[in-house]
Amino acid sequence: VPIYTRETYEGNEFAGVVTGLAWTAVGGEILYVETSLSKGKGRFTLTGNLGEVMKESATIALEYLRSHAPDLGLTSQSFEKWDVHVHVPEGAIPKDGPSAGITMATSLASAFTQRKVKRNLAMTGEITLRGKVLPVGGIKEKILAAKRAGIKEIIISRQNEKDLEEIKPIYIKGLKFHFVETVMDVLEIALLKQKVNSPLRIR
Amino acid sequence: VPIYTRETYEGNEFAGVVTGLAWTAVGGEILYVETSLSKGKGRFTLTGNLGEVMKESATIALEYLRSHAPDLGLTSQSFEKWDVHVHVPEGAIPKDGPSAGITMATSLASAFTQRKVKRNLAMTGEITLRGKVLPVGGIKEKILAAKRAGIKEIIISRQNEKDLEEIKPIYIKGLKFHFVETVMDVLEIALLKQKVNSPLRIR
Amino acid sequence: VPIYTRETYEGNEFAGVVTGLAWTAVGGEILYVETSLSKGKGRFTLTGNLGEVMKESATIALEYLRSHAPDLGLTSQSFEKWDVHVHVPEGAIPKDGPSAGITMATSLASAFTQRKVKRNLAMTGEITLRGKVLPVGGIKEKILAAKRAGIKEIIISRQNEKDLEEIKPIYIKGLKFHFVETVMDVLEIALLKQKVNSPLRIR
Amino acid sequence: VPIYTRETYEGNEFAGVVTGLAWTAVGGEILYVETSLSKGKGRFTLTGNLGEVMKESATIALEYLRSHAPDLGLTSQSFEKWDVHVHVPEGAIPKDGPSAGITMATSLASAFTQRKVKRNLAMTGEITLRGKVLPVGGIKEKILAAKRAGIKEIIISRQNEKDLEEIKPIYIKGLKFHFVETVMDVLEIALLKQKVNSPLRIR
Amino acid sequence: VPIYTRETYEGNEFAGVVTGLAWTAVGGEILYVETSLSKGKGRFTLTGNLGEVMKESATIALEYLRSHAPDLGLTSQSFEKWDVHVHVPEGAIPKDGPSAGITMATSLASAFTQRKVKRNLAMTGEITLRGKVLPVGGIKEKILAAKRAGIKEIIISRQNEKDLEEIKPIYIKGLKFHFVETVMDVLEIALLKQKVNSPLRIR
Amino acid sequence: VPIYTRETYEGNEFAGVVTGLAWTAVGGEILYVETSLSKGKGRFTLTGNLGEVMKESATIALEYLRSHAPDLGLTSQSFEKWDVHVHVPEGAIPKDGPSAGITMATSLASAFTQRKVKRNLAMTGEITLRGKVLPVGGIKEKILAAKRAGIKEIIISRQNEKDLEEIKPIYIKGLKFHFVETVMDVLEIALLKQKVNSPLRIR
Numbered sequence A, B, C, D, E, F: 001v002p003i004y005t006r007e008t009y010e011g012n013e014f015a016g017v018v019t020g021l022a023w024t025a026v027g028g029e030i031l032y033v034e035t036s037l038s039k040g041k042g043r044f045t046l047t048g049n050l051g052e053v054m055k056e057s058a059t060i061a062l063e064y065l066r067s068h069a070p071d072l073g074l075t076s077q078s079f080e081k082w083d084v085h086v087h088v089p090e091g092a093i094p095k096d097g098p099s100a101g102i103t104m105a106t107s108l109a110s111a112f113t114q115r116k117v118k119r120n121l122a123m124t125g126e127i128t129l130r131g132k133v134l135p136v137g138g139i140k141e142k143i144l145a146a147k148r149a150g151i152k153e154i155i156i157s158r159q160n161e162k163d164l165e166e167i168k169p170i171y172i173k174g175l176k177f178h179f180v181e182t183v184m185d186v187l188e189i190a191l192l193k194q195k196v197n198s199p200l201r202i203r
């Protein structure tokens, strides 16, 4: 029996750690996507008890960033010189589906740029290879969980805007929503100019 | 439970994005095939919750283009210097079958040539390794979905022409059909001479 | 539900395209084996929804040709410089069994020599690694299908000759049979001296 | 039928051998994580009848150490020059779950630094890629097993502190608890400055 | 439905073709093991619808020969310069078990030495890595099949000698038996000094 | 149906052949572990119809020896220059479990040192990565089988000593037992100083 631990927002001191929103058997939940880089040769590792579709999301996110390297101040060679590991705690809980796509893209982009992620921000949305952000399910439950965890701003697909109408205003009071169409929209909102302390030097 | 989002046609500004037609449990649907290239060494990645037969279609399409590189103004070495990723949104929906073959071939050809795809065009058809276009099923449902999504022109196999007789004329009014025999027929119709903005330089 | 398209013979303009005979749930059928070569390093790809035994047939056929390269005017190095892809349309229909062995050998030999395949010829038979042609099942149904599709000559194993006695003479009238013992017998019958137009230059 | 052997604490003379706490069908148990290094090229081997999640824990632990190499007096190249093997006896008993994460991290860190592990110490906790220590289940049973085996100090997640309240004081009398938040907390407690006898020279 | 073809002995003109004895659902049967070599880099391919244990037999046989190369007038480098393919017709029939071990060893040895195999000889027996020949089952049925197929001499394990007592003398009249203990015993009996016509030059 | 052959002890003329004790559905049994080396590049092959846990035992044994190479008069490079194959006859019988661990370690050590194994000796015990020998099950049945096969000395874990009390003295009369704690204990007992005839030269 896995232990369901209720998460609370945990700050933005680490590059590559981004808060996502998941929809589980026991309701909405925040989750973290963590990316770690170490010098290597472009190996890509995924952990966290992830299903095939969720692994594909990470692959799409990484490929999107590789093919848009210059937009992030990176070169395509940067990706060949670092081993990339993406992890989604907690290991006892199986996870699947495409809705962590933009969270993974933001996590990877933060790790490669070493830029901080905006505080008290969470997100959910499918990513496509050309950078579109598709709508996902469970918006209501995810938003309730986000609020409970101390989140203040939420990024979702423009196509999920209509889902807010089903939620009583009291539940979303105090939350700021960003409705996005592209991954670049997400990164502009989520990544601060400021780098983390003692940043890695990625070239 | 996957979310079925109803697609509408989305323009042709991206190289490698081509509109296909699918036949799902809930009727016809348009879908996108997206190809992304990044500098690399010929690695081939497929995502989108694809079954074995659909993955084979992509393999056949890529091999067809590799062995006909000069016809597209490419060299066979071009394919060794780029990593190719083909994705079919949406990740939550399993997809299979050979009918996206010509869509994949067009997506790959657009990515490698950086030529724009004709506007408001969709297609469905199986590809063979010698470049024949074979007929596929669900033509009626696919055409209805295409029209609903704003498609104006449709490419299908010459052997699917007879399927149009089963459709009431009112449903296909305003649609232009292209009946093709070979992949080269498809590419001549689908690819514009014009390149996308800021094209990649493929050599 | 896969679409069963009834095939008709389609000419011999392509190197590597050979007509085989299959025995399916819905009776006999002709099928094509297509081989495509592209410059590479000896990679071998198989597509067409093939079962393990059918894939093994292709492996045996390729190995037979590699170890008999000089008999075809090739060198063993030829095989290291080209990537080989063998496909059997149609992707929606699962295919298995050893009976396409000689068809695959002929397809590969035609691709590597760029010699045309004899017109209106079909074949069925298992290949062994030393080049023996073994008998296969479903001869009656296969012959009926071949005739219906416009085939004029058929290659089968000498050990299948006895199966012709079960077929009423009217059904095989106008068909010429070749009873073979070895793959070299097959290639001598099936491959013309003439090369296809604009042949690849294989060395 | 596997043999369940009751373990007792066994000293700290070996680098890379760390005592963990497991929760099995037959109650709590101590277990050992063993890491062995041999000159090589960074190959990573896992044995001990481990499930996917437990294997992922080892992968996360290794990646954490690789990306924090300088904090342990190592270089990232150290990891490329040694083959790493992590084993969890006993082979007949299937093991899974994330709770050995910090035990694996400590085992790997001890092996790479050749530092001794603190005597009579056991631990249990999930590791995340950024180095957080998450709470795990079965704390009560694990503690009883630890005491029975001669353990004197136990490291658990700060978030597991509350689980101690369910245990009668008599059962935990004489045990010292360390409540940790990060893997670095764990390593500071668990690794002595002193190296093992005849240490390997890791550079 | 696979076609069971009744085999008859077929001569010894090919290097690498050796007659084995199998015990199938429909009784005893002779079968061929075929080995083909082509210039390459030591790749090892197995075909013929073989189960895991039968594949292991081929692996053991090849390793035995590699580690005893000088006894066959070969060098260990010989094995690195040739690709080896072992096939057991007929593809439609699944085959498994260790009893083809000595047949595979003889086939490989004949291929690498290009020496002819003794005429009208068949064999059955498990091989071990040190070269012992272990007894196998179905001896009675195998012998009947061998006689029916025109076999004159049979090699079996010394430990299978006792199985002959269960067979009526009339059934084994005219057959010569070789009872062996080691693979070297087998090769001394089975391989002639004479090479095949136009032998490959293996160095 | 596999054939169960009753083994008898077979001498010590081969390097790498060691007698183990197994506990099967039909009682105790001796079995052989065979290791063969051939010049290569450190490839590791396992055969004998082995389950995952038994394969892991071989991996642990090899890694133990690699990381303790100097204790055996070897260098860690020795292991990179030889391909290692471990086989456990008989192929028809599936085998699993950790109890052949020390037998495999002894087999590998004998092969790499070319030292003879003590005559009439058998052993059973799990190996851990740090070289501990853990107790295993079925001791009574294994001992009876060993005696029946002509074994005179048996190595088991110190923790299995208590299992001897359940055996009537008459059954173990004439057997000498060695109770061990570490793999090095095992090797000191099992490996003679004397090398086999015509030893391989391992460096």
Ligand SMILES: [Ca+2]
Residues within 6 Å of the ligand: A004, A005, A006, A007, A029, A090
């Ligand atoms: Ca949680």
Ligand SMILES: [Ca+2]
Residues within 6 Å of the ligand: A019, A020, A021, A022, A099, A100, A101, A103, A123, A124, A125
């Ligand atoms: Ca998310």
Ligand SMILES: [Ca+2]
Residues within 6 Å of the ligand: B004, B005, B006, B007, B029, B090
């Ligand atoms: Ca849709």
Ligand SMILES: [Ca+2]
Residues within 6 Å of the ligand: B019, B020, B021, B022, B099, B100, B101, B103, B123, B124, B125
């Ligand atoms: Ca399509």
Ligand SMILES: [Ca+2]
Residues within 6 Å of the ligand: C004, C005, C006, C007, C029, C090
């Ligand atoms: Ca058809």
Ligand SMILES: [Ca+2]
Residues within 6 Å of the ligand: C019, C020, C021, C022, C099, C100, C101, C103, C123, C124, C125
């Ligand atoms: Ca055929």
Ligand SMILES: [Ca+2]
Residues within 6 Å of the ligand: D004, D005, D006, D007, D029, D090
């Ligand atoms: Ca235990």
Ligand SMILES: [Ca+2]
Residues within 6 Å of the ligand: D019, D020, D021, D022, D099, D100, D101, D103, D123, D124, D125
């Ligand atoms: Ca633990």
Ligand SMILES: [Ca+2]
Residues within 6 Å of the ligand: E004, E005, E006, E007, E029, E090
């Ligand atoms: Ca047969």
Ligand SMILES: [Ca+2]
Residues within 6 Å of the ligand: E019, E020, E021, E022, E099, E100, E101, E103, E123, E124, E125
């Ligand atoms: Ca045999």
Ligand SMILES: [Ca+2]
Residues within 6 Å of the ligand: F004, F005, F006, F007, F029, F090
């Ligand atoms: Ca036995």
Ligand SMILES: [Ca+2]
Residues within 6 Å of the ligand: F019, F020, F021, F022, F099, F100, F101, F103, F123, F124, F125
């Ligand atoms: Ca044993």
